[in-house]
Amino acid sequence: MDMAGFLPKGHDDGTRFLLREVQGGVAGTVIMLGVEGAPEPELARLSLGLHTALAGDPQFVSVLNGVFATDQAEALRNLLFEHRYQLAPDNSVRKLDAQALGQAFSNVLDGLDSAAGSVLSDALLRDPTNAFVQTVRALEPDVRVRVVQGVWFAPDRPRALLLLRTQAPGMDLARQAHVEQTITAAFAALHPGSARLLMSGPSVFAVASAAGMRRDVDMMALCSFALVVSILYWRFRSLWVLAAIGVPFLLSLSVAMLVVRLAFGFVHGIAFGFGMTMLGVALDYPVLLIGHRDHGEGPQATLRRIGHSLRLGVATAVLGLTGMVFCGLPGLAQLGVFAAVGLVVAALVTLHIMPRLVVAADLAPHVSGPSRPLAVAEGWRRYRVLACLPVMFCAVALWRSPPLMDTRLTALSPLPEKTLRLDDSLRRDLGVPDSSLMLAVSGQNAQAVLEREEALAPVWAQLQQKGALAGVQEAARLLPSVQMQRSRVRQLPSPAPLQVAIAQAREGLPFRATAFDAFVADVARARQMPPLLPQDMLRTPVGAAMAPLLFARGGQWFGLVFPESVKDHQAVERALAGQPDVLVLDMRKEVDSLSAYHTGRTLRWMAVGCVLAFVVLLVGLRNARRMFRVIGAVGAVQITVLGAFALLHQPLTLIHLIALQFVLGVSLDYALFFARPQLDAEERARTMRTLLTCNAMTVLTFGFLAACQTPLLREIGITVAFGVALAMIYGFLLAGQRPNIGPPDRP
Known part of the structure; x- marks a missing residue:
């Protein structure tokens, strides 16, 4: 049920890294909470209560x-105070000559x-250069929150925040x-009374998507089964027909799931839901066989009439799915x-197993032969030129304003717009940096990454001077490398020179x-103290x-580096061009290029499938008309x-291309059956009734x-529902043959 199953592996270093982090990165474990809908004192109480309840879980x-627990805050304060000379970024705190100490x-x-002097006297005398203050300031997150009663609140609204x-x-x-x-x-x-809890984050999205998807799959399984059974019983009025038709469906569904499991390692919930929806399509072939059979007729005789069109329909439908x-x-x-295997298996079962079932139960339609309403409807083909009018109108609309291709990957998002707006709001409240640009610094170990980030400091300083960005968030700002810590400690004087400088000051x-x-x-003690390592910071803020x-x-x-308030993306990319072990990711560009790549790939394979389907039709029909x-x-x-997309100003996405491929296959199926030779009114009536049954199942289930x-x-x-409904109309009017005989006498 995980929507990450719809993400590719990526086609270059940037997209591969990005997708790997999306699916398994630490950022996916972050949950943002908001509490609103009550006075601020009440919201502060709820925030403190949530912290108390969850912090020990x-x-x-x-x-x-x-808010930090007293023991946690005290332990962190002591750790930072002891290592202040290693962590403080300003070198002036380590300048301990007589002149600097005199000012201090x-x-x-x-x-x-x-x-406050009496309270802070010990701290002031132990840290005259304010190294501890500099250390704490460097570690403070760049958030925009305000603090009310000791807890975080949004800067511009009564909303308590937790991370x-x-x-x-x-x-x-x-x-x-x-x-x-x-x-x-x-x-x-x-x-909480009137207060409400807001929750967002990658894991929240994943859980919500999976739950919604499961509800959709359950609904489709129930509705598809009920719809198809109802339509088939109304058409054939026989439980034996329902039982026989269930054979190709169950076999096609089972084999399709097994093939997908073997090919991909898992069956995605959406694929299964789509397979249940295909109930209406996989049943087309047995319905076509039984629907074209007259009482007492051998099934092989029926297959001789429709078998060629059925095989062509299967071949072209499968080729239409190549994209x-x-x-x-x-x-x-x-x-x-799933669709291709299901169609092939359903067709094979119809051709090789269904004939025996048909003979054993003498399966045939409840109503057969011609009728006046169908004959009248066939007469409408005389005016088939009128069907060209909406086609011409749509062709002009396409020529004047073709639908735009939306190649953004967000077009595949399973999340409603309301959920995305909430996520953006919580991110703004918490001051999360602009993630449109991200850098990935790589190294053999943590220290190599920290050193590489520190080496980029002059680049950031230059870009800040130009106004290209406001700053960066990186791990090296929170914890310097061992090499940097040792370099800073070496600036400290030994006790004897320090005593002389203090006396002068x-x-x-x-x-x-x-x-x-x-x-x-x-x-x-700082001169002898070992450097701080990342593992020393575990279980701390x-x-x-x-x-x-x-x-x-x-x-x-x-190491991920997030530039803040980026004003000039190109300047940042130029400054980092050629930097070893640094991957620059323009998030929007990478994501959009990923979607554009797969959209282009889909279009190319669609074209290949259409060409192959055309060749199959050319060889199979051997009739230009x-x-x-x-x-x-x-x-x-x-x-x-x-x-219709152009008139509605609806951009085309990869999903629409996928659906159009499916419509293409069904359209070919209907057109082939309408276009096949039909020698008498009874055969034409059987074709119309059968295709109407197939069309109703497909349109309603989709x-x-x-x-x-x-x-x-x-x-x-x-x-698909709109396209398949049109496939029935255009197939009947444009592909069907005009009758040469008058309407029959019997109703």
Whole structure:
């Protein structure tokens, strides 16, 4: 049920890295929470309650809302204070000569004279150069939140904010669903009243998509079964016919699932739902066999009349699915393979197994032979030129304003617009940096990545001077490399020169000779202290912030760098061109190029399939007039559907192309049966009744997809239902032969 199953592997380094992180990265474990709908004091209470309830739960790596547990805050403060000389980015805090210390001591004296001087006296004397303050400022996240009663709030609205990270991977749907249940239960236990909980993040999207997809699949299984059984019973009035027709369907569904499982390793929920919808199409072939049989007629005689058209229909329908099969998106390729295998198996069963069932139960339509309404309808073919008018109208609309191709991958998003707007809102409130541009720095280990990020510091400084960006978020800002920490420590003087500098700096100031002994001891200890490593930051807010920025994948380490407030993308890309071990990812460009690549690939394979189908028709029909009628009917369907998109200003997406391929196959099937030689009124009536039955099953089952929550299924359902309805109309009017005899006498 995971929508990540519809993502490809990528066609270059950038898209492969991007998709790998989307499916298994640390960023997928982040959940953003918002609480709103009540006064701010009440929202603060709920935020504190959620923090208390979730912080001790082992399902969460971190729960951040501006409040830290007392022991956690104290431990982090002590850690940062001890390592302040290694972490502080400003070299002035390590400049400990007499002149610099004299200015620092004057500032300490001013601080001691302030109202808080008695409370902060020990800290001021131990850290006269404010190294600890510089360290804390460097670690502060660049968020836009305001703090109310100690917790985070949105900057411009009464909304409390929390940021969570889960132990479970973002795409582990079962564990993530349990995480959401835990959050919801914790919120409900706080008696929120009118307040409501907002939740967003990659894992939230995945769980919601899977749940919606399962509901859609269950609905399609039930509705398709009920619809098809009802239509078939109304048409044949025989339970034996229903039982016999169920054989090719069950076999085609089973074999299709097995083939997809063997080819892809799994069967996606959308492919299964699509397979259930194909119930109406996979049954076309046995319905065509039974519907064309007269009582007492041998099934082989029926097959001699329709077998050639049936085989041509199967071959061209399967060739029409080539674009879907070879589009490169695993989920959509599953749809194509599922459909192709299902059609072939249904046809084979109809040709080789169904005849025995037909003879054993003497299966035939409840109503057979010609009728006056059908004969009158056939007379409408005299005015088939009128059917060309909407085709011409749509062709003009296409020529004047062809539908645009929407090659954005977001067009495949399973999420409603409301959900995406909420996600954007929470990201803005929390001050998440602009992710439209991202850098991936690689190295053999974590230290190599941190050193490479530090080497890029002059590039960022130059770009900031030009106004191309405001800054960057990177792991090296939170934790310098071991090499950088050692370099900073080497700037510290040994105890003896430091004592001399302190003595000179104290001259004229009212400090005792021993006032800065603790400061001297801290500096001496810092010179011997081992550097901080990433593992030292685990289970701290700093570690939680570093996790999405520094990680290992497949034995290699990566660091993500997010530029902030990018004003000039091209300037950033030019500045980083040629930098070794640095991959620049314009997120929108990469995602759109990925979709454009697969859209182009789909179009190319569609063209190949259409050419092959044309060759099959040319060889199989061997009749220029019939060929012209079949191609004309199929072309009319495609032009009308595309014209409708143009008139509605609906951009074409990869999903629409997939649906049009399916319409192409069904259109060929109908046109071939209407165009085949039909010697008498009875045969023409049987063809019309049978194709109307097939059309009703397909239109109604695919029409039900329009009620699905999954946009992908909904778009396929609307397009296919509309196209197949047109296929029946144009196939009947344009591909069918005009009768040469008058209407029959019997009703």
